[in-house]
Amino acid sequence: MERRIVSAIEVAKLANVSQSTVSRVFTPGASVSEKTRKKVMKAAEELKYQPNALARGLITKKTNMIGLAMKDIQNPFYHEVLGLFTRKLKEKGYSVLFVYTENEEIQQEEINHFLEYNVEAIIVTDALLSSNVVTRLTANNIPVILFNRHDKELMCHSVVCDNVNAAKRIGSYVYGQGVRDAVFITGKVNTSTSRDRQNGFIDFFRDKDTDITILEGDYTYEKSFHLTRNMIQKGHIPEVIFGANDITALGALDALKECKVEIPKKTMVIGFDDIKMSSWPNYSLSTWAQPINEMVEKAIDLVTLKDRIQEPELIKLEGKFIHRATTK
Amino acid sequence: MERRIVSAIEVAKLANVSQSTVSRVFTPGASVSEKTRKKVMKAAEELKYQPNALARGLITKKTNMIGLAMKDIQNPFYHEVLGLFTRKLKEKGYSVLFVYTENEEIQQEEINHFLEYNVEAIIVTDALLSSNVVTRLTANNIPVILFNRHDKELMCHSVVCDNVNAAKRIGSYVYGQGVRDAVFITGKVNTSTSRDRQNGFIDFFRDKDTDITILEGDYTYEKSFHLTRNMIQKGHIPEVIFGANDITALGALDALKECKVEIPKKTMVIGFDDIKMSSWPNYSLSTWAQPINEMVEKAIDLVTLKDRIQEPELIKLEGKFIHRATTK
DNA sequence: CTGAAAGCGCTTACAG
DNA sequence: CTGAAAGCGCTTACAG
Numbered sequence A, B: 001m002e003r004r005i006v007s008a009i010e011v012a013k014l015a016n017v018s019q020s021t022v023s024r025v026f027t028p029g030a031s032v033s034e035k036t037r038k039k040v041m042k043a044a045e046e047l048k049y050q051p052n053a054l055a056r057g058l059i060t061k062k063t064n065m066i067g068l069a070m071k072d073i074q075n076p077f078y079h080e081v082l083g084l085f086t087r088k089l090k091e092k093g094y095s096v097l098f099v100y101t102e103n104e105e106i107q108q109e110e111i112n113h114f115l116e117y118n119v120e121a122i123i124v125t126d127a128l129l130s131s132n133v134v135t136r137l138t139a140n141n142i143p144v145i146l147f148n149r150h151d152k153e154l155m156c157h158s159v160v161c162d163n164v165n166a167a168k169r170i171g172s173y174v175y176g177q178g179v180r181d182a183v184f185i186t187g188k189v190n191t192s193t194s195r196d197r198q199n200g201f202i203d204f205f206r207d208k209d210t211d212i213t214i215l216e217g218d219y220t221y222e223k224s225f226h227l228t229r230n231m232i233q234k235g236h237i238p239e240v241i242f243g244a245n246d247i248t249a250l251g252a253l254d255a256l257k258e259c260k261v262e263i264p265k266k267t268m269v270i271g272f273d274d275i276k277m278s279s280w281p282n283y284s285l286s287t288w289a290q291p292i293n294e295m296v297e298k299a300i301d302l303v304t305l306k307d308r309i310q311e312p313e314l315i316k317l318e319g320k321f322i323h324r325a326t327t328k
Numbered sequence C, D: 001c002t003g004a005a006a007g008c009g010c011t012t013a014c015a016g
Helices: A008-015 A019-025 A034-047 A053-060 A076-091 A108-116 A131-139 A163-176 A192-204 A221-233 A246-258 A292-304 B008-015 B019-025 B034-047 B053-060 B076-091 B108-116 B131-139 B163-176 B192-205 B221-233 B246-258 B292-304
Strands: A065-071 A095-101 A121-125 A144-147 A157-161 A181-185 A211-215 A240-243 A268-273 A286-289 A314-317 A320-322 B065-071 B095-101 B121-125 B144-147 B157-161 B181-185 B211-215 B240-243 B268-273 B286-289 B314-317 B320-322
Touching (some): A008 A019, A053 B053, A065 A076, A065 A108, A076 A121, A076 B076, A095 B076, A121 A292, A157 A192, A157 A292, A163 A240, A163 A268, A163 A320, A181 A192, A192 A211, A211 A221, A221 A246, A240 A246, B008 B019, B008 B034, B095 B108, B121 B292, B131 B144, B144 B292, B163 B192, B163 B320, B181 B246, B192 B211, B240 B246
Parallel strands (some): A065 A095, A144 A157, A181 A211, A240 A268, A268 A286, B065 B095, B121 B144, B144 B157, B157 B314
Antiparallel strands (some): A095 B095, B286 B320
């Protein structure tokens, strides 16, 4: 049994107009008389007609599809991001062609996928692209947007939270609380987010009388949990642990709890992202909330606005500190 | 600047063959001489040619796109499900057209979206469809698969974990541990998953000397947390709390902890799904692991196998109990 | 405002 | 094994 597609021709016959007219009825802005429009709509309804987006895309070269690539990780932050993108793109009439990638870098294979379907832009979140992939895409006039990542080498747009500044302000806050022994647990060190947060934090303390210890994590809960526990078992109990993201901070928090360290009295814990779980009573983690609504909107603007910016643009947004039970 | 698409014609010119031949080179199984194939491939490489999936889909009526619809919820279980679907579908050469829906029921609007792009099947997870939407889809010969939901009224396939039986076995386990006072916290009561788990649990205890209390939750952590805390504050501390899913159980667990109830000595806690967080040391939640790998595979088989089953099929898979720190 | 016609980039019988 | 041609379902100048 073949899938039967009702075409504009059938509607045209039923409505006694030409196929062109049917097409016009379904093209916003085309001139059709009200009478004709009604006649056509009635026939279309009857036949359950629906314009074929493929045929339309073929001729207009506007597919209304956006490629979204994401790396497969545990961070619920990206789940929220995905939800926002999908919804807001739909509002603007775009569909999302979705790809999960298992590699740190988006592969040519996945990009080809997008290319075959003629997506109008590619949004990459929590993953990177090699520069020749970007070059190729840009040559094809397909804008690429890095979300929550940036890379100076790459000729593409980026939308990020101002991680450096956020980390500085966190540093300033804990210093004000009297902290003289701080730990930063990194995420994956090759990510700009982890680097920026680390640099901002260190930078604030540059000429202060505070010890900063950097522990190399990988954005997983488990790694962070073990790093923290090891540190405590070696006798080092810092006054604050700042995790490169919430998941990292949560791992540290649980390790502290297991070791019966008083929180926040003895040790404060701060994360980054403000994922849903951080607000759970059991955790009540202080964290930096990324302004993901605005971030997603900016990203979408970059791909949908009429006159696209050609120069790679780096958009930084602020966000804010959320004070909960793990800070004084 | 227009997006320029390299077409088969350009490749044909460069390789000195007809456009049909170029097409054949890119059609698996078509007969082309090795010599011609090489010549064409070389030209294609040079021009960075890529067959246009839209044009191909238009003529073959095989778009290789699968529509995936999901409701916007906090449960990381669905994040894992999404990841598995995307990866496994890609392996089989399918793309995923993704839609998040905010409503309990997938709307006509979203389905139209899928229809316009001529998806070959629609997979719906954690959401429902109205029966006339399904009828319309089936009439168009587009198979619909409910994942982790089922509905007898609907003429579509379903892939679920055998929730009734799993809940029975959980009942049997805790009864064996001497439990005579059990609480079940439901999820959204209009979901088959919550209903089945509840029914299985109750069913096991039908003629046993055990009190069963049903608390109506909604699959959120917060609701479950408050339900549990209220119950404890009223003086009712049951011997086991079985949550309709892990998030629900986690909410209950945190409430118990806050009230200093000994776990699992005084009260055991059991969830359902085995999301990643359940294995975190701080929680170490006992739960029922759904066999999501197999479930996803079965679902994909249903849509990709050559001779599709016409009769709506309900596939039930077992899964297994994961014993952790919240049970004796 | 409306119709006839060309064309988007492909696949696939049909010949040879 | 290969080419010429028809056609998938649409949009869009071009006339009228």
